[in-house]
Amino acid sequence: QVHLVESGGALVKPGGSLRLSCTASGFNFSEYYMAWIRQAPGKGLEWVAYMSGSDDYYFKHTESVKGRFTISRDNAKNSLFLQMNSLRVEDTAVYYCVRVSGGFWGQGALVTVSS
Amino acid sequence: IEMTQSPSSLSASVGDRVTFTCQASQDITNYLNWYVQKPGKAPKLLIYDASIPETGVPSRFSGSGSGTHFTFTITSLQPEDIGTYYCQHYDHLPPTFGGGTKVEIE
Numbered sequence: 001q002v003h004l005v006e007s008g009g010a011l012v013k014p015g016g017s018l019r020l021s022c023t024a025s026g027f028n029f030s031e032y033y034m035a036w037i038r039q040a041p042g043k044g045l046e047w048v049a050y051m052s053g054s055d056d057y058y059f060k061h062t063e064s065v066k067g068r069f070t071i072s073r074d075n076a077k078n079s080l081f082l083q084m085n086s087l088r089v090e091d092t093a094v095y096y097c098v099r100v101s102g103g104f105w106g107q108g109a110l111v112t113v114s115s
Numbered sequence: 116i117e118m119t120q121s122p123s124s125l126s127a128s129v130g131d132r133v134t135f136t137c138q139a140s141q142d143i144t145n146y147l148n149w150y151v152q153k154p155g156k157a158p159k160l161l162i163y164d165a166s167i168p169e170t171g172v173p174s175r176f177s178g179s180g181s182g183t184h185f186t187f188t189i190t191s192l193q194p195e196d197i198g199t200y201y202c203q204h205y206d207h208l209p210p211t212f213g214g215g216t217k218v219e220i221e
Contacts, residue, residue, distance in 0.1 A: 035210065045158070045201060045212040060209065096157055100210060103148050103160030103169070 002026040002104045004097045009109030022080040022097030030054045030075035033100040038093035087113045120213035128221045133189040135216040137202035146206040151198045
């Protein structure tokens with residue numbers, strides 16, 4: 001069955017960097033759009049970035065993270081990544097790796113930005 | 116596309132029929148998911164294509180609607196149904212979410 005496992009969450013100081021990883025299994029990873037969705041403490045769900053499966057590797061980031069975060073993927077390793085630079089306190093959230101089609105989510109990775 | 120859920124929270128008794136809504140800012144035909152999220156857990160898909168239950172979802176959960184107005188119903192509220200329910204469109208990317216409806220037991 002579909003399985004998504006995030007890793008890389010941590011406590012980091014404002015201005016710092018972090019790279020989240022998501023390892024996928026149970027489906028043909030290269031065929032699917034993938035996304036990062038985040039949830040700040042006590043708040044709702046917000047899409048962060050998404051990327052197409054293959055061919056053109058089309059991607060888009062939400063406005064608040066443009067120029068700071070970068071989504072990427074390695075289809076040979078069934079992996080999705082989120083490079084987060086210049087982190088801010090307001091980036092504190094649980095970050096979920098999501099297969100856009102079918103509603104499959106990982107368990108989430110906690111990113112805490114605090115001095 | 117903006118998704119608006121109402122109410123933001125509700126409290127009902129076990130056995131009650133519970134209904135809440137999701138409004139899209141433009142026509143999304145039936146490209147709508149309903150999720151439930153329990154504290155500390157990832158959202159779990161309950162309904163897709165606005166009205167089709169995911170495998171294994173209890174029959175007391177149902178969804179309806181098309182275009183811009185959607186409804187989620189629990190026909191007989193159970194204690195294990197407490198959580199926050201989110202709608203999410205997938206008419207096109209990005210897949211935006213409603214603000215959630217928190218369901219509690221009286």
